[in-house]
Amino acid sequence: MILPATIHSSATSLRDDEFAGLCLTGDFVRHFGTTPAHRFSPPSRSATMDQCPSSNSLMVHALPVAYWYEDYGIGGGSKFADLIFTDPEAGESGGASVFFEYKTALSEVAQPICVLVSAQHHGTSPKQITSLLDRLHGTPKPDPLNGYEEYGCRNWDGYNAEPITEETLRYARRLLSAMPSTFGPPDIAPCGDGSIGLEWVLEAGPLQKLFLDIGPSEEWWAYWKRRTGEIGRLSGKSFTRSTPDILRRLFDDLSR
Amino acid sequence: MFSDGDAAENGDVWFRVLTQKDHIKRGRIHHSAFTGNAISSPDPNKNRPWSRELSGRLRSKAGTIKNIEDFAVAFCDKLTKAGGGTKTFCGVMYAKVCAIRKPYRDILTLGVFFTPLKADPAHADVTFSNCIGETREAREALMLWLTDQVEGLHHPGQVHHLPEANDRVSG
Numbered sequence: 001m002i003l004p005a006t007i008h009s010s011a012t013s014l015r016d017d018e019f020a021g022l023c024l025t026g027d028f029v030r031h032f033g034t035t036p037a038h039r040f041s042p043p044s045r046s047a048t049m050d051q052c053p054s055s056n057s058l059m060v061h062a063l064p065v066a067y068w069y070e071d072y073g074i075g076g077g078s079k080f081a082d083l084i085f086t087d088p089e090a091g092e093s094g095g096a097s098v099f100f101e102y103k104t105a106l107s108e109v110a111q112p113i114c115v116l117v118s119a120q121h122h123g124t125s126p127k128q129i130t131s132l133l134d135r136l137h138g139t140p141k142p143d144p145l146n147g148y149e150e151y152g153c154r155n156w157d158g159y160n161a162e163p164i165t166e167e168t169l170r171y172a173r174r175l176l177s178a179m180p181s182t183f184g185p186p187d188i189a190p191c192g193d194g195s196i197g198l199e200w201v202l203e204a205g206p207l208q209k210l211f212l213d214i215g216p217s218e219e220w221w222a223y224w225k226r227r228t229g230e231i232g233r234l235s236g237k238s239f240t241r242s243t244p245d246i247l248r249r250l251f252d253d254l255s256r
Numbered sequence: 257m258f259s260d261g262d263a264a265e266n267g268d269v270w271f272r273v274l275t276q277k278d279h280i281k282r283g284r285i286h287h288s289a290f291t292g293n294a295i296s297s298p299d300p301n302k303n304r305p306w307s308r309e310l311s312g313r314l315r316s317k318a319g320t321i322k323n324i325e326d327f328a329v330a331f332c333d334k335l336t337k338a339g340g341g342t343k344t345f346c347g348v349m350y351a352k353v354c355a356i357r358k359p360y361r362d363i364l365t366l367g368v369f370f371t372p373l374k375a376d377p378a379h380a381d382v383t384f385s386n387c388i389g390e391t392r393e394a395r396e397a398l399m400l401w402l403t404d405q406v407e408g409l410h411h412p413g414q415v416h417h418l419p420e421a422n423d424r425v426s427g
Contacts, residue, residue, distance in 0.1 A: 150341055153340050153341055154340055155338070155339060155340030155341075156340050156341050157275050157276050157292075157340075157343065158275045158331075158332065158335030158336075158338070158340065158343040159275070159292065159293055159294055160292065160293040161292045161293070161340075162292060187278070187281040187286055188278065189276065189278035189279050189281075189286040189288035189289070190276060190278065190288060191288040191291035191292060192288070192291040192292015192293055192294055193291045193292045194292075195291070197286060197287055197288035197291065199281075199286060199287055201281075201284060209400060209403070211287050211396070211399060211400065213291075221392065221396070223396040223397075223399075223400065224400075225400045231397055231400060233393060233396060
């Protein structure tokens with residue numbers, strides 16, 4: 001008997017951007033939820049990722065996050081069938097709010113299983129999903145802002161700090177996903193003004209320290225001190241196609 | 257005899273209770289610890305001769321390390337009860353008074369003054385005289401400098417490394 005295999009992820013009751021955040025940071029690997037009581041209405045089928053209609057891809061801010069397709073193999077001779085549904089009532093963006101994989105073995109009563117998104121047959125292997133997302137976005141990283149929701153209230157530090165809003169948090173996750181690794185991972189801490197502070201303090205090289213504050217809202221400010229004592233600054237707003245390049249050029253410049 | 261508003265002695269140590277674990281990184285204080293209302297205007301009723309202050313405590317007035325830790329835990333409990341989520345004593349930032357009492361870029365002078373409160377007889381402020389520029393650029397430059405002027409100790413496990421005032425042995 002083939003069991004409904006490895007269940008390794010879920011993305012339930014999430015808005016598309018939050019879902020994207022989880023995809024991008026790898027959080028999906030760590031979360032597993034039970035199947036909510038939704039009615040499913042499968043979208044049209046497609047055969048391969050290349051043939052995926054646009055309605056079967058999740059785009060968030062013009063960034064492709066995931067693709068999926070369906071195979072109605074249940075009861076038709078397949079040992080496994082991956083049916084990946086979206087909840088049509090879940091919202092815009094192709095109903096990307098809730099994803100389910102419906103999986104069964106022939107000898108068993110079909111049972112729905114929450115998983116993320118797979119573009120492959122029998123796509124419950126973590127390797128398959130990981131490799132897909134790796135291909136799309138690079139190696140997933142643990143969410144460095146895990147738990148930051150607790151700073152969403154005023155005075156979270158006891159010194160009258162401003163809340164870190166959901167908007168700031170989403171933006172920070174997005175920006176962090178595009179942050180160059182030139183100087184390694186940043187030290188991250190919540191700021192009393194409702195922003196999120198990143199800093200790199202380096203033992204050697206031309207750069208002594210780089211601070212980068214994200215928020216409040218969709219703005220960032222980088223400021224740094226070179227070992228020569230020279231101070232510089234750069235800022236940006238929102239997240240556009242050029243944002244990763246701007247950050248990369250900044251880090252490249254500071255490393256020289 | 258020390259009075260409210262007196263300058264701290266050079267041999268003393270100023271420290272501030274931290275409630276956010278990420279504000280200390282490998283013995284350094286993260287610049288986030290200075291943001292928001294951390295550096296604020298003094299009480300206008302007190303007519304202080306400085307324009308901004310960062311509140312904390314004086315080592316010489318705070319008692320033993322156990323006294324300091326007990327105070328910090330009680331302080332966090334009190335803050336927690338005041339709302340805004342649980343506050344936990346995560347450590348301290350500190351600086352020797354003689355080391356932090358210095359000018360910054362010829363536009364700002366830092367000092368440490370004894371400013372006791374009913375709730376904290378050891379209360380003291382790092383003070384900023386003249387003016388801190390109100391522009392974001394000025395604040396950023398100050399952050400880059402200020403983070404080099406203080407050090408951090410985690411709790412639990414490190415606060416016993418907090419230096420004594422005048423190198424006296426704590427009781």
